[in-house]
Amino acid sequence: MRLKLTTWNVNSVRIRGQLLRRIAAEINPDVLCLQETKVEDGLFPMALFHELGFNHAYIHGQRAYHGVAVLSKLPLEAPRAHKWCNVDDCRHAVVELPGGIEVHNLYVPAGGDVPDPEVNRKFKHKLDMLEALTGFYGAREGDGKKMILVGDLNIAPLETDVWSHKQLLDVVSHTPVETDGLKRLQAAYGFVDAMRAIVPPEERLYTWWSYRNRDWAASNRGRRLDHVWLSPALAPALRGMEVKREARGWEQPSDHVPVTIELEV
DNA sequence: ATGGTTGACTCTCAA
Numbered sequence: 288m289r290l291k292l293t294t295w296n297v298n299s300v301r302i303r304g305q306l307l308r309r310i311a312a313e314i315n316p317d318v319l320c321l322q323e324t325k326v327e328d329g330l331f332p333m334a335l336f337h338e339l340g341f342n343h344a345y346i347h348g349q350r351a352y353h354g355v356a357v358l359s360k361l362p363l364e365a366p367r368a369h370k371w372c373n374v375d376d377c378r379h380a381v382v383e384l385p386g387g388i389e390v391h392n393l394y395v396p397a398g399g400d401v402p403d404p405e406v407n408r409k410f411k412h413k414l415d416m417l418e419a420l421t422g423f424y425g426a427r428e429g430d431g432k433k434m435i436l437v438g439d440l441n442i443a444p445l446e447t448d449v450w451s452h453k454q455l456l457d458v459v460s461h462t463p464v465e466t467d468g469l470k471r472l473q474a475a476y477g478f479v480d481a482m483r484a485i486v487p488p489e490e491r492l493y494t495w496w497s498y499r500n501r502d503w504a505a506s507n508r509g510r511r512l513d514h515v516w517l518s519p520a521l522a523p524a525l526r527g528m529e530v531k532r533e534a535r536g537w538e539q540p541s542d543h544v545p546v547t548i549e550l551e552v
Numbered sequence: 553a554t555g556g557t558t559g560a561c562t563c564t565c566a567a
Contacts, residue, residue: 298567299559323567325560351560352567397567409566441567498557498567542558542567 289526290361290550292318292390294437294513296495296543300324300356304335306537311339314531314547317360318384322394322439324354331356347380355380355392355438371419372412386433386552388521393420393438402462410459413441417468425475433552434518436478439543441512442469445483447491448511460510478516481548485528495543496535503535515548524550 293316297303300321310319319341324331327350336344341358345366348354353376357363361384369379378394395416399409444466446452455461473480486492493509500506517525527549534544 302559323559352565399566498559500556539558 288552290318290384290388290552291316291547292320292435292437292515292550293545293547294320294322294392294515295545296322296394296439296513296541298323298325298541298543300354301326301330301332302539303541304332306534306540307335308339309537310531310534310545311341314529314545316547318390319358320390320392320437321356321358322354322392324348324356325351326354345380345382347377349375349377353377353394355394357382357390357392359384361385369423372415374412378416388552389432389434391434391436391438393436393440395438395440395442397441398459398465400459402457402459402464413459414464414468417465417472421468421472421475424472424478428476431520432518433521433524435521435548435550436516436518437514437546439512440469440514442466443510443512444469445488445511447488448493450491450493450508450510455510460512473516477519479519479522479525481515481517481522481525482511482528482530482546484522484525492530493532494530494546498542513543513546515546517548521550521552524552526551 343359343363346356363382365383380392396413398413401407404411449455494513496503531545
């Protein structure tokens, strides 16, 4: 069967109802992974997702900040959450789809403004979580599992993942310590970058454009902060990938756009 | 070098 999975940093699930309807209508994913839901579980707008046909859900949220959720038209099994770095943030949810496909939905800390872990605890937290994830997935290398890892990793690893490699080398999200760290995490398990398997690394590809811009489309100062990785066992199933760039121009948008993959499983 | 905008929520923080 064809499996369509969309990941989106929604930046508040409660004010994005109309756009979620539009995504359900235009993309029609089987599984929707959200980040930055910004709401505790008791206030999550579950009725909307039921109306849209997502009758299975694992929500892992907190008040005002962070929060991840997996909405699905297929049954979900073995839901679990991970805490990292002894912080209580809701940043990592895992579920299993029929056929034993693990879905890992991640929201890595943005990291603040100053790219120095000595003076910026948010940047230190970002690097620490990257290292923790590298240990976690590295310990599983070679386990042969079918796995999809998605989310807002808040790092643009390639030169073509940012509007200006040179100008962003000292900007949090594209500093060498972050891009090296992300590549180490990817290599620790042998994840395949599904987006770059479809769009060659020579081509520019963005998923985020700052709100702090008069005209996001004209200036096009984007970054690829959102990612879809596949385990070696699942990589051969990849059939397609789409970045819904136009969603950045919809009314009351998130600053991130949805990324969708299609698999033959 | 700075400021620009958005969202949740409190009189500000995080992104």
